[in-house]
Amino acid sequence: MAIDKTVPTAAEAVADVAGGATMAVGGFGLCGIPMELITAVHEAGVTGLRVVSNNCGVDDWGLGILLRDHRLARVTASYVGENKEFARQYLSGELEVELVPQGTLAERLRAGGCGIPAFYTPAGVGSPVAEGGLPWRHHPDGTAAVASPPREVREFTFADRTRPYVLEQAIRCDFALVHARLGDRHGNLVFDQAARNFNPLCAMAAAVTIAEVEQLVEPGELDPDHVHLPGVFTQRVVQADPAVPKRVERRTTR
Incomplete structure (x- = not known):
């Protein structure tokens, strides 16, 4: 067909x-x-x-x-x-x-x-991307109505280096x-x-x-x-x- x-x-x-x-x-x-x-x-x-x-x-x-x-x-x-x-x-x-x-x-x-x-990435570790709190939507007065949630962070040893990685969906x-x-x-x-x-x-x-x-x-x-x-x-x-x-x-x- x-x-x-x-x-x-x-x-x-x-x-x-x-x-x-x-x-x-x-x-x-x-x-x-x-x-x-x-x-x-x-x-x-x-x-x-x-x-x-x-x-x-x-x-x-x-x-x-x-x-x-x-x-x-x-x-x-x-x-x-x-x-x-x-x-x-x-x-x-x-x-x-x-x-x-x-x-x-x-x-x-x-x-x-x-x-x-989902996957883990080093991008955003130690920033509001991982910690949460980024305003997704504001109230008219400028305060956050909806904020980003905190992400899971884990340590992995990769290329002989141990460092934190943030989970992204x-x-x-x-x-x-x-x-x-x-x-x-x-x-x-x-x-x-x-x-x-x-x-x-x-x-x-x-x-x-x-x-x-x-x-x-x-x-x-x-x-x-x-x-x-x-x-x-x-x-x-x-x-x-x-x-x-x-x-x-x-x-x-x-």
Whole structure:
């Protein structure tokens, strides 16, 4: 039986993303973000989303368009410094935010995709990441309404050195939205250089992964040695619109 995971439009691809869903979204800054899929979710009017992504776009692009219209209830990210509306919603208690060290976030997603429920890492030992107390949500007066819990810390001897490690739980999501340079109808994906970033990790960590691809090819056309993400992790593929611009997060000229 032939396997064809292509979907005609981005709107159809995200049609079952419901309010309150958890969603891993690929990209780093504005590099490699699945803009068409994000726009389709926005146009569907979905609210209460709990998003896992390296960052939250900018005020008018990427995940920033969902944030702007108060569609996000919670964000797990490692960097949010380019979005003023994000800071306003977080500090006013409108948005719950879990900040995670970037390498830990990547590994939590990878672990979720590999069936590893938790792992120990030295990142965050001796800081509020391990000790707890980081504000996840604020009261309007600025005090913490919800704070991060303390993590389990254990000592291990590794590479002839004994040191403490903090326990981090894997991340699994209902959906993942990713952007790829190439993809075939079986869902095998190839990412373009730095646009690879968090995309394969997000794709691994979801029950349903939806990929927008710049170029759709037939099965067998991709060299197996060049595939970055095998189709077993992808459930839906949609052809990207070449007219959608690739924005630069911050342009510097002289």
